[in-house]
Amino acid sequence: MFKNVIVYRIGPGWSATMAQMEEGLDPERFVACGASQEKSIGWTEPRGEAHGPLVESVGGQLILKLKIETRSLPGSVITRKAKERIAHIEATTGRKPGKKETREIKEDIKLELLPMAFTKESSVMIWIDPDANLLVIDAGSQAKADEVVTMLVKCLAGLAVTLINTKVSPTAAMSDWLVSQEAPAGFSVDRECELKAADESKAVVRYSRHPLDNEEVKQHVEAGKLPTRLALTWDSRVSFVLTESLQLKKIAFLDVVFEGTSAGKDDGFDADTAIATGELCKLLPDLFEALGGEMVAA
Secondary structure, eight states: OOSSBEEEEEOTTOOOOHHHHHHHHGGGBOOOOOTTOSEEEEEEOTTOOTTOOSOEEETTEEEEEEEEEEEOOOHHHHHHHHHHHHHHHHHHHSOOOOHHHHHHHHHHHHHHHGGGSOEEEEEEEEEEETTTTEEEEOOSSHHHHHHHHHHHHHHSTTOOEEEOOBSSOHHHHHHHHHHHTOOOTTEEEEEEEEEEESSTTOOEEEEESOOOSSHHHHHHHHTTEEEEEEEEEETTTEEEEEETTSOEEEEEEOGGGGTTSSOOTTOOHHHHHHHHHHHHHHHHHHHHHHTTSBOOOO
């Protein structure tokens, strides 16, 4: 649970009971793609139990799950079929279809082939921390997170969110940590990094499983290459990769997290949720502090 994290601040004044949230989400419950439907998106049970609640509360933390199903066809298949059909029209009528008719032919072919196309399913976990007024989305891209936010705002009356913005940008902070070879309090720098040149060359240097506390890395940064990804570990408990846009990727909970508890790494929904939210509840404020604190909108 929560391999990637994009964090939002929930706007002031929003609150909802679980019953109100269920009522708002239920009309958009997930329904599988129809035969000629390219995409379906909707809410599904976070616990995975059919006909269960769409909002789960574990230790006061609210968990939702958005499911996405897509039915797609390779563009090369549509193009090939269209060429065959156009060739047949030319051979039988002596005329060549124009651009508009060609587009219509391709659209007809897509509709004909869609029912035979395989579907692909994916899901996104969402965590709402009511006390901290944080929305956390387990999305690997901003586009996917935007899709989730659109659905949340549509279904939960009065909800407004903004991306967390810190006083010091992740890029500036990561540059400082690499040049000074000193991580912020509570964190350690690991062995993965990506540096990109800001000039026209767009040169990229990537380090993987490589020490970063050396002169070579320092010289790259001082020469103008900006860090876009940096692996960190927080409190010897959670490792992750911080990106230039304040996303956390490759989140992993280390063995020490599970010591002294009866929960294992795959001990079920409640244990996984309690561990993930419990650790991230402490990590995120420390990370924001390491980036100069949160920028508060005027």
